[in-house]
Amino acid sequence: MRTEGAARQAATSPAVRTAVVWDALRDALAGQASATGRERLDIVDAGGGTGGFAVPLAELGHQVTVVDPSPDSLAALERRAAESGVAVKGIQGDAADLRDLLEPGCADLVLCHSVLEYVEDPARALAAVAGLLRPGGAVSVLTANPVATAIHRSLAGHFDEARAVLADPAGRWGEQDPAPRRFGATALAGLLSAAGLTPGEVKGVRVFADLVPGRVLDGEPGAARALVALEQAAADHPVLREIATQLHLLGHR
Template structure:
């Protein structure tokens, strides 16, 4: 299927803070081959709709019915409603969902070519179980894009925001707000993330920092978005800058 409409790449009309993620995905999703994509926790379609506009078939799994309704509205508005499917469910229970496309004449036996797991491992009950489920949903040679919150970035953000006690708690891997009613979001270091990915039977590529500087800039700063984008891409794979990014990203392959 050709793209329904011109689709943006990582350098065009996409949020600056996710530039590093799109830059890693571009060689995979922009190669001209239609992919079956599984977006776990993809919610309202921030990644799913642009991927569908590139010509890919995308299944989004999310526990929120409201988010999935927004996904369908967004996909219809973009002209790709027939190529985005929403399933309500949890990432650690993918085996219970009808992940096959259900389209007549479609061979679903090969699994998904690409899976997205963005901002999911922070909130699921068991990150390892979720990654195991995603790995099983991939075909051999398929890839998964994993993005998580970075502990070092959270520490820096709390400190710069004038909350040194919370920053110290995060540094020591403690809950910065222990009286909360909901569980604290997990934060990961690069070693934590790579260990999880490897334990799931995946072969990780090089990790990147996500939103190294964009989240530190005041919206009223007047900084040129394209200049910030170029800076983000330059810093994403460069230490020590990537070490204090808001998020971490790795593209991993199922052998």
């Protein structure tokens, strides 16, 4: 029988936590391949860290460049890519400096996952991302949702902090909050529009995965697969997506 820790790991494994995002990425890649006539697309992962998305995308045959400020993350990315037998280019730098690091119009798809919460100027960073896109290109944006943060602080017994999240325009629970800001669906779509991008439909990511106790999955064959299916069903639900840990949407040029 699995331990509680093992069951919790299954509930929060990358496959469960990112299934909805990968569904959207696969659709975007298929659309780009059809529109361009190219199976091998140029992808930039801004803030891509150790390559959780970049390496699988390279394994699909795409040319992937990761821009990240951490040399340690880029070193881990290089090792991860080598172990997978693929090539991923790593560049040290910040998302806001993409214009200085890469040529304009060099990408069919840019990933901007868990970046806008931390950059000094989210609007500037998204403008830099938009500048990399070719006509018809897309940006994949994934950010933390303040409503979910309030729920999680409440479940941990931090009721004053949960209330603070709801009252704070930046969606923070206090001075010790590690995230400088979080974005609701309307604010996120507005940011993309301001960058000259056409926002798609907002999807909820990790609606249930972060709430499921590990014991629920303990000893249940196929439970993780069923949880993925539940996440996929909840991603577009107009109510449930509002409580998702993260929000995802594609913006098109």
